[in-house]
Amino acid sequence: MTARLREAMVLEPGDEGYSDAVTTVTGTGTPDVVVRPISTGDVADALLYAKQEGMLVTVRGGGHNLAGLTQARNGLLIDMRRLNAVERVGKTPRVRIGGGATWGRVAKALEPEGLALTAGDTADVGVAGLTLGGGIGWMVREYGLAVDSLVAAELVTAEGKILQLSEDENPELFWAVRGGGGNFGVLTGLEFEAHPVTNVVFGTVMFALDLLTDARALVSGWFAHQKDADRRLTSVLALLPAMQGSPAMGMLQFCFDGDETAAAEHISAFKALGPSMGEDISYRPYASILVTDDPFPAPPAAQQSSLLPDFGVAEQTAACKAFETGEIMMALRALGGAMAAVPAEATAFAARHAQVMVIGTRLLSGESDGDQNIPGWRRIQDCAAGAYVNWLDTADDKASRLSYPQQTRRRLSRIKAEYDPRNVFSRAVQFAE
Ligand SMILES: Cc1cc2nc3c(=O)[nH]c(=O)nc-3n(C[C@H](O)[C@H](O)[C@H](O)COP(=O)(O)OP(=O)(O)OC[C@H]3O[C@@H](n4cnc5c(N)ncnc54)[C@H](O)[C@@H]3O)c2cc1C
Structure with a gap:
């Protein structure tokens, strides 16, 4: 583990903040180590450390997964919640959101701009977690799923590689993260086209x-x-x-x-x-x-x-x-x-x-x-x-x-095999044969 990672962001059982990091809506986890990154580079460092130590990785956003996937029993927990910036891209309706932000924070940040995104109904749900599954919100009939407003994303692979995703860059992976769950890497940033809503x-x-x-x-x-x-x-x-x-x-x-x-x-x-x-x-x-x-x-x-x-x-x-x-x-x-x-x-x-x-x-x-x-x-x-x-x-x-029809599962399996062959990101619904 790099000195920076250890000093700035690592928590072990008994440390202040550990209990908050491991508590999700399904209960309390007991991971060996918690890392709380504040940059994409920190996420890459954490993943390389987990690889070196052979640790199970769990990625935690808003902590609302109902199947208990983010209630980690052991290994390394990456608590994404400090990567939570919400920034408008110039004067465009585009918005860049950190991979650990929650929808309530996004809605509040966009309100003064006269913009909004169709999110779920709950402020504490994570932007990345909800979007990775599709995202059904209060304006789903007007603006579609949350993924339908996603125009780009940044993802760190299990090998610590930072990839930009869009229809033009890594399009297969961009397709997969719009519904395929947290199987492919850690989303550190999401860029959405927001809508004029007051x-x-x-x-x-x-x-x-x-x-x-x-x-x-x-x-x-x-x-x-x-x-x-x-x-x-x-x-x-x-x-x-x-x-x-x-x-x-x-x-x-x-x-x-x-x-x-x-x-x-x-x-x-x-x-x-x-x-x-x-x-x-x-x-x-x-x-x-x-x-x-x-x-x-x-x-x-x-x-x-x-x-x-x-x-x-x-x-x-x-x-x-x-x-x-x-x-x-x-x-x-x-x-x-x-x-x-x-x-x-x-x-x-x-x-x-x-x-x-x-x-x-x-x-x-x-x-x-x-x-x-x-x-x-x-x-x-x-x-x-x-x-x-x-x-x-x-x-x-x-x-x-x-969750996935056969054709979708096959395509997701191919992409999973290419980007996460070691199944480091196992804390997600996987793709049955
Ligand atoms: C009270 C409540 C209300 C809800 N309301 C809605 C709703 O209105 N609409 C709707 O569509 N859904 C809703 N949901 C379901 C919700 O979309 C899912 O539970 C979602 O997975 C929660 O995301 P999270 O980040 O809060 O959860 P987490 O438990 O932190 O994460 C969920 C999954 O996403 C992964 N993940 C999280 N962040 C990242 C990241 N940055 N990179 C990679 N993987 C990541 C985790 O590893 C895990 O597999 C609700 C759930 C609850 C409990």
């Missing part, structure tokens, strides 16, 4: 499910309005089971990139879906709609995602039947629009034609036997084109097959 209409409408005929009426009414709506409208309908004294509820949240007058028809269509238990709708800065997730519900919580190409009666029934078991929270996330306008083979995120992403969450009680199956989920999978890799709680072969 205030948006953001709203939450709550529905009492017991006052409706059933959840199905709410689901079909929501989708009928959302399906072909203006691309500026993206919404998520969550079905919440009765718990801790609260009745079952539907929670509809939406983001409309325009003012209240332009949003009026959508607001009234949503409010007409059923008797409202309350609402909160306002015109406010985009950066303010990203939530912080502290405290995140304690794991273990089974989390599954399915990307549904159609969301007709069969799919709606499957989703509602799973919810009606009373054991899971179900979120239905509207897709389509700009996301669907990109060809399936253009990036490693292939499920472009999905209309809806269904996310099932089962919060397990303390006495749980650890059975993570989500009731009714098989029927949903039967209707699905696959799953969103960033929203799975396992990283095994099954997760790989669900």
Whole structure:
């Protein structure tokens, strides 16, 4: 290890800052060494040190991976969070973001510039981690996935080589990092084309499910309005089971990139879906709609995602039947629009034609036997084109097959073999044969 690396950035168990570095949403890790780089060169040094010592490498960004991939048990943990600069490129809408930044920081930095990127819904999620899987955010129907705004990136390979990626430089690797996960190297910088966004209409409408005929009426009414709506409208309908004294509820949240007058028809269509238990709708800065997730519900919580190409009666029934078991929270996330306008083979995120992403969450009680199956989920999978890799709680072969169609897996495997033949970056969903 170089003197610079040791003195400036290395933490061992017991050091101040170690505990923060090893704590992720799935729990606490126990790596032998933590490195906290502040430059691309530091990342290269750390990787060369790991190679020399034969250490397992884990790369940590926002720490939100649900499969526990960044909860390192041993080896070297590279905590990227100090590489978090957000810089506008001259007067262009281009923005360079450090590989350890989080979306909340990016949204706040871009707000005064009248710019924004379509990110996830949570401020503490890492830019690199979310983008490496695709990135589904509040403006997915208007501006596509996060990867669709990515124009270039900088990556350090396992051998410590620094590569620039774009459609013109290392295009295969650039294709792979847009959906193929953290398999290929450490992303030290990401350059995006940001979009002109200031205030948006953001709203939450709550529905009492017991006052409706059933959840199905709410689901079909929501989708009928959302399906072909203006691309500026993206919404998520969550079905919440009765718990801790609260009745079952539907929670509809939406983001409309325009003012209240332009949003009026959508607001009234949503409010007409059923008797409202309350609402909160306002015109406010985009950066303010990203939530912080502290405290995140304690794991273990089974989390599954399915990307549904159609969301007709069969799919709606499957989703509602799973919810009606009373054991899971179900979120239905509207897709389509700009996301669907990109060809399936253009990036490693292939499920472009999905209309809806269904996310099932089962919060397990303390006495749980650890059975993570989500009731009714098989029927949903039967209707699905696959799953969103960033929203799975396992990283095994099954997760790989669900996340990547065969053709995509083969291409990703070839690129993996070329750039990481020693599988140094094993802390990602790998590509099953
Ligand atoms: C509360 C919560 C809300 C979420 N909301 C959304 C959402 O709205 N939209 C959405 O699309 N997803 C969402 N997700 C899923 C999220 O996209 C994934 O969990 C994502 O992998 C998190 O990235 P991270 O950097 O925070 O996590 P980490 O656990 O730090 O990293 C995730 C993966 O990326 C790798 N990685 C991280 N940084 C780098 C880097 N610089 N270079 C190379 N590899 C790296 C890690 O090794 C790991 O494999 C959410 C998850 C949670 C828990």
